[in-house]
Amino acid sequence: MARYVFLGPPGAGKGTMAEMMGAAFGVRQISTGDILRAEMKAGTELGRQARQYIDNGQLVPDETVTAIVTARLADPAIAAGGFILDGFPRTVRQAELLDAALERHGLTLDRVVLFEVERELLLTRLTARRVCKACGAVFNTLFNRPRAEGVCDACGGPLIQRTDDSRSTAVERLAVYERQTAPVADYYRRRGLLTALSGAGHKDENFARLRQGLGL
Numbered sequence: 001m002a003r004y005v006f007l008g009p010p011g012a013g014k015g016t017m018a019e020m021m022g023a024a025f026g027v028r029q030i031s032t033g034d035i036l037r038a039e040m041k042a043g044t045e046l047g048r049q050a051r052q053y054i055d056n057g058q059l060v061p062d063e064t065v066t067a068i069v070t071a072r073l074a075d076p077a078i079a080a081g082g083f084i085l086d087g088f089p090r091t092v093r094q095a096e097l098l099d100a101a102l103e104r105h106g107l108t109l110d111r112v113v114l115f116e117v118e119r120e121l122l123l124t125r126l127t128a129r130r131v132c133k134a135c136g137a138v139f140n141t142l143f144n145r146p147r148a149e150g151v152c153d154a155c156g157g158p159l160i161q162r163t164d165d166s167r168s169t170a171v172e173r174l175a176v177y178e179r180q181t182a183p184v185a186d187y188y189r190r191r192g193l194l195t196a197l198s199g200a201g202h203k204d205e206n207f208a209r210l211r212q213g214l215g216l
């Protein structure tokens, strides 16, 4: 019943590592993005609050995000079976609120893993997606290349890079991470909970390193 936080910049592969941990050990992956979307879809009170901010182009406040995530932690099955928080906490304030919530539930974190990848590789990963303009098929210049560059395997349509996957968007995402989330790693380092691992390799290699780092 291990309880982990996975931290790292966008493109570091923490979501993939959390999925692999789930598959190998049955630990529940708690992805903030997924939970927020689920709450909004279900129309819960917290989901409605979150949607108001998003619809107004604002960030969902730390208190609301933390309330949504920690409501999941109160679930006895999740508390008992262990979990990985992926993409949360994103700010030091969220980390403090999480600590308080865990304490209320009588829970503690076992380990916080920081996945480190150098900037150019992150930018390469974050800009690798290509989408077919005609049929929407998704390709990736690193892992799932089309047979002919720029051409959809399925329909022959042109492959484009979405604005979300552009270099300028990736640079901005990394800047937001450095500003908001990098201090969260220091927060946990000071508490002696942080394990920093390289996320630079292939996912199987990274997963082996993760298991070793966690003593699993």
Ligand SMILES: [Zn+2]
Binding pocket: 132, 133, 134, 135, 136, 137, 152, 153, 154, 155, 156, 157
């Ligand atoms: Zn296509």
